[in-house]
Amino acid sequence: MFGPLVVKPAASKGDKTGSWRLTSRPKFLQKNCIACRMCVAICPEGCVEGKEKNTFSCDYTYCKGCGLCALACPRKDIVMEEETLEGKDK
Amino acid sequence: MRQFLEGSHVVAEVVKLCKPGVISAYPITPQTHIVEDLAQMVADGELNAQFVNVESEHSAASVVLGGVAAGVRSFTATSSQGLIYMAEVLFNIAGMRLPLVMTCANRALSAPINIWNDQQDSISLRDCGWIQLYAENNQEVADFHIIAYRLSEDKSIMLPVMVCMDGFILTHGIESVDVPEQAQVDKFLPPYKALYKLDPDQPLTMGLLATPDYYMETRVAIQETMKGVLKLIPKISEEFRGQFGRDYKDCLVEEYYTKGADKVIIAMGSVCGTIKKVVDELRAKGKKVGLLKVISYRPFPYARLCEALKDVPRVAVLDKAVSLGAYAPLAAEIRAAFFGKKKSPKVISSFVAGLGGRDITIESVKEIFRKLTQKEISLEFIDLKPELLKEEYGQ
Amino acid sequence: MDNKTLFRPGHTACAGCGQVIAARLVIDAAGSNTIVVNNTGCLEVLSTRYPETAWSVPWIHSLFENAAAVASGVEAALIYLGKKDKINVIAQGGDGGTADIGLQALSGMLERGHDILYVCYDNEAYMNTGVQRSGLTPFSTNTTTSPAGSQSLGNIRPKKPLPEIAFAHGIPYVATATVGFIPDLQRKVKKAISIKGPKYIQIHVPCPLGWRHEPENTIQVGKAAVETGLYPIIEYENGKLAAVRKITPQPVEEYLKLQGRFKHLLKNPGQLKKIQEIADNNILKYGLKAEP
Numbered sequence: 001m002f003g004p005l006v007v008k009p010a011a012s013k014g015d016k017t018g019s020w021r022l023t024s025r026p027k028f029l030q031k032n033c034i035a036c037r038m039c040v041a042i043c044p045e046g047c048v049e050g051k052e053k054n055t056f057s058c059d060y061t062y063c064k065g066c067g068l069c070a071l072a073c074p075r076k077d078i079v080m081e082e083e084t085l086e087g088k089d090k
Numbered sequence: 091m092r093q094f095l096e097g098s099h100v101v102a103e104v105v106k107l108c109k110p111g112v113i114s115a116y117p118i119t120p121q122t123h124i125v126e127d128l129a130q131m132v133a134d135g136e137l138n139a140q141f142v143n144v145e146s147e148h149s150a151a152s153v154v155l156g157g158v159a160a161g162v163r164s165f166t167a168t169s170s171q172g173l174i175y176m177a178e179v180l181f182n183i184a185g186m187r188l189p190l191v192m193t194c195a196n197r198a199l200s201a202p203i204n205i206w207n208d209q210q211d212s213i214s215l216r217d218c219g220w221i222q223l224y225a226e227n228n229q230e231v232a233d234f235h236i237i238a239y240r241l242s243e244d245k246s247i248m249l250p251v252m253v254c255m256d257g258f259i260l261t262h263g264i265e266s267v268d269v270p271e272q273a274q275v276d277k278f279l280p281p282y283k284a285l286y287k288l289d290p291d292q293p294l295t296m297g298l299l300a301t302p303d304y305y306m307e308t309r310v311a312i313q314e315t316m317k318g319v320l321k322l323i324p325k326i327s328e329e330f331r332g333q334f335g336r337d338y339k340d341c342l343v344e345e346y347y348t349k350g351a352d353k354v355i356i357a358m359g360s361v362c363g364t365i366k367k368v369v370d371e372l373r374a375k376g377k378k379v380g381l382l383k384v385i386s387y388r389p390f391p392y393a394r395l396c397e398a399l400k401d402v403p404r405v406a407v408l409d410k411a412v413s414l415g416a417y418a419p420l421a422a423e424i425r426a427a428f429f430g431k432k433k434s435p436k437v438i439s440s441f442v443a444g445l446g447g448r449d450i451t452i453e454s455v456k457e458i459f460r461k462l463t464q465k466e467i468s469l470e471f472i473d474l475k476p477e478l479l480k481e482e483y484g485q
Numbered sequence: 486m487d488n489k490t491l492f493r494p495g496h497t498a499c500a501g502c503g504q505v506i507a508a509r510l511v512i513d514a515a516g517s518n519t520i521v522v523n524n525t526g527c528l529e530v531l532s533t534r535y536p537e538t539a540w541s542v543p544w545i546h547s548l549f550e551n552a553a554a555v556a557s558g559v560e561a562a563l564i565y566l567g568k569k570d571k572i573n574v575i576a577q578g579g580d581g582g583t584a585d586i587g588l589q590a591l592s593g594m595l596e597r598g599h600d601i602l603y604v605c606y607d608n609e610a611y612m613n614t615g616v617q618r619s620g621l622t623p624f625s626t627n628t629t630t631s632p633a634g635s636q637s638l639g640n641i642r643p644k645k646p647l648p649e650i651a652f653a654h655g656i657p658y659v660a661t662a663t664v665g666f667i668p669d670l671q672r673k674v675k676k677a678i679s680i681k682g683p684k685y686i687q688i689h690v691p692c693p694l695g696w697r698h699e700p701e702n703t704i705q706v707g708k709a710a711v712e713t714g715l716y717p718i719i720e721y722e723n724g725k726l727a728a729v730r731k732i733t734p735q736p737v738e739e740y741l742k743l744q745g746r747f748k749h750l751l752k753n754p755g756q757l758k759k760i761q762e763i764a765d766n767n768i769l770k771y772g773l774k775a776e777p
Contacts, residue, residue, distance in 0.1 A: 002187070002248075002311055002315075003187060003307065003308040003310075003311025003312060003315075004185075004186055004187035004248070004286065004296075004308070005296075005297070005298045005300055005304070005308065005535050006286045006294050006295065006296050007294065007295045007298060007533075007535065007536055007537075007538045008292075008293070008294060008295075009293050009294075009295070009493075009538060009540060009541045011536070012493075012495075012536065012537045012538045012539075013495060013537075014493060014494060014495010014496060014537050014539060015495050015496070015497055015537065016495070017494070017495060017496075017497065020500065038667070041506075041510065041667050041671075042506060042667065042704065043506075044498055044500070044501060044502045044503075044505045044506050044509075044703075045494040045495075045496075045498075045505075046490040046492060046493065046494050046505075046509050047494040059494065061494075061495075062494035062495055064500035064501075064700075065500060066500040066501035066700035066701055066703075067501070067699075067700065067701030068501060068506075068700070068701055068703060068704060070701070071701055071704065071705070072704065111561075111562060111565035111566070112558055112561045112562050112565060114557075114558065114561075138565075139565065140561035140562070140564055140565050142557060142558070142561050142597065143597065144554065144557070144593055144597075145589060145590075145592065145593035145596070146589060146593070148550075148551065148554070148589075148590075149551065149554035149557070149589070149590050149593055152547060152548070152551035152554035152555045152557075152558065152590065153554050153555070153557050153558035153561065154558055155547055155555055155558060156522065156545075156547075156554070156555035156556060156557065156558025156559040156560075156561075156562065157558040157559070157561055157562040157565075158558075158562075159545055159555070159558070159559065159562075160520070160558070160559045160562035160563060160566075161562065161566070162561075162562035162565050162566060164558070164562075178548060179547070179548065179551065182547055182548055186547075288520045288543035288544075288545055288559060289543055290517060290518045290519065290520065290542065290543055290572055292543075293517075293540070293541055293542050293543045293544070294543055294544075295533055295538035295540050295543075295544045295545075296544070296545040296546070297533070297545050297546035297547055298533040298534065298535040298536075298538065298546070299529070299530055299533055299534045299535060300535050301534065301535070304535050304536075
């Protein structure tokens with residue numbers, strides 16, 4: 001037993017904070033997206049990813065449903081829809 | 091090479107030989123000459139180190155924490171108020187298992203403010219997880235710093251070490267000291283190779299939050315490591331003897347005429363020099379007296395003490411500190427060491443002397459031997475001068 | 486193009502937390518050749534609860550007030566190793582760890598001229614310990630240690646002018662930024678990293694929990710703070726005020742009404758007037774008003 005608390009990044013996957021979502025989750029319509037990447041920048045979790053237009057979506061394992069991405073999208077291509085019990089497990 | 095040097099300068103010379111890359115300290119009497127000397131060495135190109143002039147001791151300890159966390163051997167020195175000011179950082183450094191060497195120029199604590207020597211400062215931090223070594227003279231000061239780096243950076247230890255030297259008595263005392271050669275130190279002390287460090291090529295997170303599920307084991311780990319230190323110091327001391335020629339035996343305690351003694355004083359630091367002189371004088375007169383010098387205060391060498399003193403009928407513990415409201419610290423440890431043991435001294439008397447730099451003279455030491463009778467003294471302050479204090483507000 | 490963020494999801498920030506938006510943008514702008522030294526606070530606690538860590542760069546936390554001092558030691562070590570030119574050092578913390586308990590260490594680091602970027606995440610109170618008042622809590626704010634009550638209208642003191650205090654140390658770059666305007670924030674971090682010497686960036690980060698607003702309003706609240714003149718977005722460079730974000734000033738109510746921590750003021754025209762004065766003074770002092 002040695003003791004210093006030192007952690008390598010690769011060893012950590014973080015908490016499954018997607019379980020925090022209560023009422024809503026973002027839906028990435030992937031229709032009018034211009035790949036401005038505002039959703040990527042604004043997400044407090046940093047769980048939105050994408051490359052070209054209409055390829056953006058989030059990792060629901062981590063998404064807390066705050067709704068900032070939907071408000072930030074200049075093309076309203078992200079909408080907050082109601083969270084369901086089945087949906088939470090996706 | 092043998093030189094006639096002030097203690098502070100001895101520290102600077104030896105630290106220079108250990109080649110730290112980051113030095114940071116805040117001046118406080120009586121440590122000032124140490125950092126001034128090191129600054130001059132850097133300014134003259136004798137020592138290749140980053141010398142960071144910080145705005146407080148708390149930041150000095152933080153800077154060296156950062157330095158060693160980034161993988162570079164570091165050094166700081168302080169005293170008294172500075173030590174207590176940086177206390178939370180010291181707990182932090184030990185808890186993070188970072189190797190470091192710090193000189194503590196022992197000095198009394200405010201209030202009242204007093205710049206002279208006693209050991210209350212470092213003893214007050216006995217719980218923080220630092221290894222503590224106490225030097226009797228400036229040769230030990232020199233040698234213990236080298237041993238300290240070697241011990242601290244050992245991959246099985248990785249704990250910081252405080253080398254304690256009595257302020258003014260040793261820091262400003264000029265003695266003849268054999269300062270080792272660079273080649274000798276290089277052979278004994280390899281360059282620091284970190285077990286874990288801040289490096290973009292291998293990112294790590296250090297200093298995480300530990301919930302109740304995780305915290306306790308880290309403290310157990312340090313406690314276990316301290317047991318390892320008790321085993322490793324004698325080995326390092328043996329290697330030191332081979333390289334430098336000076337024999338500190340197990341470097342945990344020093345037994346001075348304790349064999350067959352009727353009365354032994356236990357003490358730490360420079361006062362041991364005075365006690366040795368009294369022991370010599372009294373032994374010449376046929377009195378069976380001795381000195382047990384404690385070198386490693388943390389980890390505390392319980393087993394060695396029991397072994398050395400189990401047949402000595404009367405023991406006096408001389409503390410230069412007191413845990414106000416309870417016992418003298420060293421005395422409490424000695425009593426704990428012998429509690430429940432079949433073979434132990436019949437009398438363990440506790441004396442507190444020298445607080446705030448009050449001189450402990452040959453006469454004081456003889457007085458302690460005289461007071462060491464079959465009546466155990468639970469705690470006695472000696473050499474008091476109550477007539478000098480003018481009391482304004484007391485009843 | 487590397488899509489991976491250096492501040493990974495799975496941390497336990499509140500939903501809609503402004504500070505983690507900023508923290509992620511800062512480290513992604515600085516890049517992977519960066520060592521981060523973090524003070525105790527929300528960011529440290531939510532991102533490094535053993536055995537989890539959100540950080541993909543070397544990261545160290547020591548104590549509440551000493552990130553600037555530890556970072557000074559890291560920087561000194563890198564200089565000793567001859568590696569400082571290739572590696573950025575960021576020291577960061579909240580307004581508590583920077584403006585109050587950490588002011589001494591920050592001042593020392595700035596004065597000594599270390600090549601370090603200090604980032605202050607200003608959510609205007611000691612949020613991690615429960616929304617207590619700090620030196621950067623604005624005038625008349627309701628916090629748990631400066632609560633509004635029958636005898637009090639909240640915090641009685643104005644914000645400590647920390648950007649000016651940093652600037653007074655004579656450092657090459659000082660800026661304020663906000664999560665309300667993300668590209669500006671990213672630009673400022675990149676610029677700061679490219680300058681040698683001590684830099685200070687203070688980022689306004691709305692806190693849904695402490696400021697009492699909905700998580701989805703974080704950006705809107707951040708923008709309103711700027712547009713009322715209550716949080717000037719400025720840059721000090723080369724010894725003078727170099728740039729400001731011009732605004733068409735909105736009345737302070739537009740900002741205050743969005744947050745529960747100012748609820749006690751909305752029916753108090755006298756107090757609102759005082760806050761409007763603070764905003765007006767900012768607009769005048771920094772020349773914030775956009776010309777028509």
